[in-house]
Amino acid sequence: MRHWLMKSEPDCFSWDDLVAQGKAEWDGVRNHAAQLNMKAMELGDRALFYHSNIGLEAVGIMEIVRTAAPDSTDPAGKWMAVEVAPVKKLAHPVTLKAMKAEPALAGMAMIRQSRLSVSPVNEAEYRRILAMAGETD
Numbered sequence: 001m002r003h004w005l006m007k008s009e010p011d012c013f014s015w016d017d018l019v020a021q022g023k024a025e026w027d028g029v030r031n032h033a034a035q036l037n038m039k040a041m042e043l044g045d046r047a048l049f050y051h052s053n054i055g056l057e058a059v060g061i062m063e064i065v066r067t068a069a070p071d072s073t074d075p076a077g078k079w080m081a082v083e084v085a086p087v088k089k090l091a092h093p094v095t096l097k098a099m100k101a102e103p104a105l106a107g108m109a110m111i112r113q114s115r116l117s118v119s120p121v122n123e124a125e126y127r128r129i130l131a132m133a134g135e136t137d
Contacts, residue, residue: 003126004037004047005058005110006084007117015049015060015089023065023085026118027073034118038082039068047084048121048129050110057093058129062086090133104128 006026008014018024029035041047041064049060066083073081099105105128109119121129130136 002040002042002045003121003123004041004045004064005050005119005121006047006062007050007052009053010051010055011053014051015086018049018060018062018084019086019089023083025066025072025081025083027071027081029071029081029117030079031115031117033113034116035080037116037118037120038080040120041067041082043067046087046126048126049084049086051093052117055093056096058090058099058133059093060086060089061135088135090130090135092132092134094129094132098132099129102128102132 029038043064045064047062048058049062050058062084064082065085068080068082070077071079071081100111105111105125108125
């Protein structure tokens with residue numbers, strides 16, 4: 001199982017929106033590097049749900065429940081989307097400030113490429129973020 005971090009602006013689509021829907025297409029990603037990451041996702045992979053722009057914090061854990069397929073919001077059919085389902089809300093959100101202050105996360109893709117909306121998280125980084133949140137997964 002791989003791990004990911006997926007960003008969404010909470011005023012557009014929040015953790016609470018995902019929970020209310022039960023599952024959702026992660027659509028609207030229009031960056032080639034982020035698209036490559038989504039195409040690499042497999043069923044059962046876990047992703048941290050990160051509130052970008054407002055909050056700047058990881059707030060929950062999601063599971064990939066459908067692999068990359070055409071994005072329903074792209075009439076040209078150029079872009080892909082995955083489907084995600086909520087697993088659990090983090091006991092304590094982990095802020096970007098806290099992530100940047102944690103030496104074990106210094107090499108994390110999201111820290112190095114802050115504008116990337118979908119990025120890989122290695123096992124050690126994922127476990128460290130969960131520990132910071134008071135979780136074990």
